[in-house]
Amino acid sequence: MSDTIIKEQIFKPENIVYKKTDLMTDNVLSYCPGCGHGTAHRILMEVIDEMGLQSKTIGIAPVGCSVLAYEFMNVDMQQAAHGRAPALATAIKRLLPDKTVFSYQGDGDLAAIGTAETIHACNRGENFTVIFVNNGIYGMTGGQMAPTTLEGMKSSTSPYGRDSQTMGHPLKMTELVAQLPGTYYVTRQAVHTPAAVRKAKKAIRKAIELQQQKVGMTFVEVVSNCNSGWKMTPVDSNKWMVENMFPFYPLGDIKVDGKLVKEV
Amino acid sequence: MGKELRLMKGNEAFAEAVIRDGADGYFGYPITPQSEVMEYLMVEKPYEKTGMVVLQAESEVAAINMLYGGAGCGKKVLTSSSSPGMSLMHEGISYLAGSELPCIIMDAMRGGPGLGTIQPGQADYFQVTKGGGHGDYRLIVLAPASVQEMYDFVEISFDLAFKYRNPVIVLTDGAIGQMMEKVYIGEQKVRLTEEEIKEKYPWATLGKTPDRERNIITSLDLDPYRHERHNIKLQKKYKEIEKNEVRYEELNCDDADYIIVAYGTSARISQKAMDIAREKGIKVGIFRPISLWPFPKKALRQLSERVKGILAVEMSAGQMVEDIRMHSVETTPVEHYGRMGGVIPTPNEIVDIIENTFVKS
């Protein structure tokens, strides 16, 4: 069989095994090349799509690189003030308990300015899902130190490396919220390899499924890269992430079925 | 006006009106002197009667952003606070205004600045009528002067909020919130269903259905020209509000030589001052702005043309007086009398000022 015949045979709609979900719009993503945000967006939308929840979903975009998430996710969305996404999501879910509600937040948004909103929404056991993308830096404002920046890690506001004596320690928000009685499922994932993406998607699916059961907060951290902020190529930044971020932010479930499955 | 008569505190009347008007959600944070609002709602359990949500937030910042979330879904939502809490809320209020979301924020003003005092004040006038947060926006501001108005202004405020997709401030103070008066209670309204909300407010984020594009609630637009057009649209809306929604009350203004301009608690005290002055033969009238924004500038200007003097009475160092001066004829003197830090002026103090400033000179 010649190649041309195979090509003619293969490019038929019935042979598609993977294509971008329609729940991602056709807008060009505003993220830097290789940024994990795009993948995190896509698997979240794939889950909403596969579960047939588009008409019931309301998402909250944060402030930060993903402030324009509503340009890319083809669901009803609201854009929150910096850090306040969990407050918006709380009200929406309380007022519309049968909707699927998620907040999509970065580490500056969720772990610095929005710490109070995050912790209290988790502690009240609000029935929505938090997608927390942690790349250890303020990406959109130009690579400043975030609460999650690793010790010794350079950023534009810690140009000689984060000194925990004067700049504080990196904050493990996910371990922190896992200890609160209001959280039901807390996990840390990544999206740098196909295997990691598949796992992360499963975790998001589980979170959204649990949300339908109204069992409490479901919280999915996605450790991601920021090649622009870290000043590396996308491929190198993924390697750096594996070598440096994962030891401090280890992947895997932290709380399952309301019980800690890992020492925190 | 309703038929059922009750004796209630201003804060309680406000809370009862919220339930009766079919509100969907109250999100608040305790602060004196308005904590009775949430306390009353928690006792009344409207979530069992009408399905209304009542939630104590972790801060005023969270509460105002809960309003954003709820209002974005086309729900009737509100909060109440007092001056220091209002300062915290103004970030969220700017976002609400920018995203054109309807809601009610009740401010029971207390003396400031800073933590100030828990006694009544009127020094948030600038904050709520001139902006408060960042950006070019306006808030509709209504100032009740009785417990009945605390009740009645809830329905009016929700109607205005949804008519113009804009936050409405009910600007009151500790005195009116805490005082007890008789109040007529209206009928219980039914809350809107999701279908009704979809029909009435097609912009609401209730889930993207195949028949429409996704709804987005945002105050962000990185294209400056498009964002300018958004601002122009907002300004047009504010002009419309200024044209249609001016509210004020005149008392004995027809034959008055001197006018007291006051709102809320100050207006009540000024009424007594007016009575004392009239007994002394001084013809005093009262002009009470009810909508502080839009300010009743036309009516005030006309009035200023035929009186000999205007006295602004406020529990502040003089905030509304700036608007009064701006909208009075230059030939009529405008003076200000205010007490600060939680002190309430007495009627006799006001009469003395009128006598000494206007009558004797």
Next chain:
Amino acid sequence: MAKVKGDIIVDIEKCKGCEVCIDACPTHTIAMSEQVNGKGYHFMQNVHDACTGCTNCAIVCPDGVITVYRIKV
């Protein structure tokens, strides 16, 4: 044993040339092009015939630019 044959279509103009997909391909069938797209990015492409349609490249692509096809031959 049934053999599978895969192929991909790349939305070249949306590819940002991040190369994250390259490592993800188990059969090393994709590579960056010498050419650039309208935005100046080298884009990824299928360079030889070993594609099995495993979808790895598409799954890991942050910009969702890859559509994967597969048939049994």
